[in-house]
Amino acid sequence: MRVTPENRRGYAKGRARRTEILDQAMALFGEAGYRGASLRTIATRCGISHPGLLHHFPTKEALLLAVLQRRDDVDDEWLALGVTRGVDHLRRLTDLAELNAKRRGIVELFSVVAAEATSPDHPAHAYFETRYRTSVANTERAYLQARDDGALRPGTDPATAAQQLIALMDGLQIQWLISDCTTDMAEVLRAHIRAQLTVEL
Incomplete structure (x- = not known):
């Protein structure tokens, strides 16, 4: 598929949305734990629908592991300096x-x-x-x-x-x-x- 300015804007918007979901999930998992947090609550905090969140992270487990990986990526990058x-x-x-x-x-x-x-x-x-x-x-x-x-x-x-x-x-x-x-x-x-x-x- 040919990359157009519209495509690039779409990719950037998708990355920004994914980052927002990870940030909100990180906060809620920290507040309520994995078992006490719900995807619907995270979606509400992000201002998107439940299906909209599932488009980025199809399961709660996938979202948790992505949050943990993001934390490790930040720490690993810092430790590697x-x-x-x-x-x-x-x-x-x-x-x-x-x-x-x-x-x-x-x-x-x-x-x-x-x-x-x-x-x-x-x-x-x-x-x-x-x-x-x-x-x-x-x-x-x-x-x-x-x-x-x-x-x-x-x-x-x-x-x-x-x-x-x-x-x-x-x-x-x-x-x-x-x-x-x-x-x-x-x-x-x-x-x-x-x-x-x-x-x-």
């Missing part, structure tokens, strides 16, 4: 906590849906299973590199440290939400990592 390894990668994780402190909606979405997804029949169960496995593996690699660089304190096991750090990051997000965003997530993470290193973070 500059090649990091070892201590630099651990430092970048504390920077990510600072970034999240400006994105309550995303933190809320992740915390609520991650808790729901512990159930094997939840549509995001496989997503979170893969995400945690990958996050722990990447963090363990950073700790191993820090050890190879002589920056890790003796007795610190990279595999255990990686699990601890990912668990701390997620737990801090819940404390941050409950404390009405007053918990300093990044500083708590820095203090934890500093205690494991022989160099400045």
Whole structure:
């Protein structure tokens, strides 16, 4: 099909509508959880019909996974700025906590849906299973590199440290939400990592 100015405007409008749906879905999933949110409510918030929403996302599961993927794409793009390894990668994780402190909606979405997804029949169960496995593996690699660089304190096991750090990051997000965003997530993470290193973070 020949691309015309009208086609381009149509594509741009479609992308804008899709982005709006993802934004509204992210907010509602964070407020009500996956099970408590409805596609009709999301469509109403977007000012479109239920069939109009289904044109972009045929199922609620497809919409949830698209929202989660969008969150990961943003974070992955940010984490990939500059090649990091070892201590630099651990430092970048504390920077990510600072970034999240400006994105309550995303933190809320992740915390609520991650808790729901512990159930094997939840549509995001496989997503979170893969995400945690990958996050722990990447963090363990950073700790191993820090050890190879002589920056890790003796007795610190990279595999255990990686699990601890990912668990701390997620737990801090819940404390941050409950404390009405007053918990300093990044500083708590820095203090934890500093205690494991022989160099400045």
